[in-house]
Amino acid sequence: MTTQNWQQAKREQRHRMMLTAVAATRTVDPVFSHVSAAVIWGIPVVGPHLDRVHLQTAGRSVARTKNGVVWHHDALEADDVVEMSGMLVTSYERTLVDLARTLPFASAVAAVDHGIRARRSPDGLGVIVIEKERLLEAVAELGRARGVRPARASIGFADARSASPGESISRANIHVLRFPAPDLQVAFPRADGGKDVADFDWPDHGAFGEFDGFGKYFKAEFTGGRPIAEIVAEEKARENRIRKHRPFGARWDWPIAMRPELLRRELLDAGLRPLA
Template identity: 45%
Template sequence: MKIADARSRVIRRSEVIAGGATERQLRTLVDRGELTRVRSGFYARASHLSGLHVEERHLLDVVAADAARRGGDVVFSSISAAVAHGLPLFGIRPDRVHVAGPRTDAVARPRAGLAHHAVQLSDGDKVVLDGLPCTSLARTVFDLARTVPRGTAVAAADAALRAVAWHAGDRVYDEYAAEAFRSGLLDRLAKAAGSRGVRQARFIVAFADGRAQLPGESISRLHLHDLGFAPPRLQVPFRGPRGEDWAVDFGLDDADAWGEFDGKGKYTDPAFLRGRTPEQAVLEEKYREDWIRGTSNRRFARWGIAHVGSAADLARRLAAFHISPPS
């Protein structure tokens, strides 16, 4: 969801009243579930909330908080800046909007669902995204890497590197751009030595790889690392028998195997299906897998979100395909 789309779904209380509703009628709409309170004075239609991902729902919170601002020099930060930048929030559900800056009186009702981080930010750490003041992409990843759970941080850092370095049209990963972004983060961490979360952040920044396409692929990489696999090759290119350009998510070279993470929308998302039926998509995936397995003479394992709850979960799934890290 874009920031502008999120704004279009948030309704001010004054707009509801101006539309002819009384205070009592407004309360009735909320009680009936037709309107949902986003924050004090701001609502959204229940139909506009149905099916939203965690990130999209939090973006509504962020744009509502922005609409309630009374000026000042705070910006949205941490997980709230992450959703504005389009980064995933794997494994967490925000309960507050995060803002950062030296002042505490810049946002209306600062105790109503806000987490204020009293820090000084340089001009280079601030950006405006479609009118929304946020920490920069680099500063946001720096903050997340130090403060959120490891899996959440890896997924966000991978997505940030992907935004910086992955060219979807020709499926090229710009190593130079990725390493420049990584180097800037490492410089920040060097200056923050001894601060809370820096040890984890160093691992996250070194481990991040923008070739991971989905949060499930990012957490899979983390589990493979914890299980003792060598770093897998990502998005390994394959040429099909009719000249198809294919890619396999994971090249598990030390186990002589391939791995594929199937996201929830792989056989249901219209953007992925591109006019095909789910049945056609399944058959094409089977055709692709059979060809790759047969021509490479390697085992081929598939797993999904149900198999990445922990490293042990993924280990059990891989064991079903007789795949394990070398002893």
């Protein structure tokens, strides 16, 4: 790993570099867990939680947290550990449960929303499907273990209709701010027979909401090579069509989604009010 590679890498790529370095120092294969397992599985980790590598001791309590490695001492069942990309890692289900137990509410919701949507496995060999009810059962099986209560809260709030981590973080913070719960991924008919889908909809308040990540304007997989000006113009036309159905609207990006006080201001400006 060179300094240049590190500087150019994204946060998940940097964490993978850290995983590789930690694995190389062990005399036996470590079991990666929590946010480290999430990176291997492709589960989004929102927030400053990737600065240390997380390992499981399979119930042993002799290890300590040091040198950038966090050791967890929870007991593991045989099916809680699988091999992925040549590494031992907690299973998809166990990883989601551990994230729900340990991450802040909004970050946990983003992880679980992602986890309960059917998707291709990272190795491309199959489809991963985890039912929300099964995650709640897995939490119940932990009894009074640490983090069970927040895990029940974040898993219970999870919704597979959230289409991105940014939408999940937004929805969680809308809940924390006590604004009315929005409908998700609501389609509005267009005159040409098509549909415009809004991320959030409050029909009783005549309002809609949109989370705008930077990807739709800059990443090739979203832009299709089109110029930014064209994409912005299309988004504006789309918003104008939605406003025929919902006259009040709010748009926000990552910096606002991550800061509840800023998100609150956007929602108030759209005519929404917190519940009593």
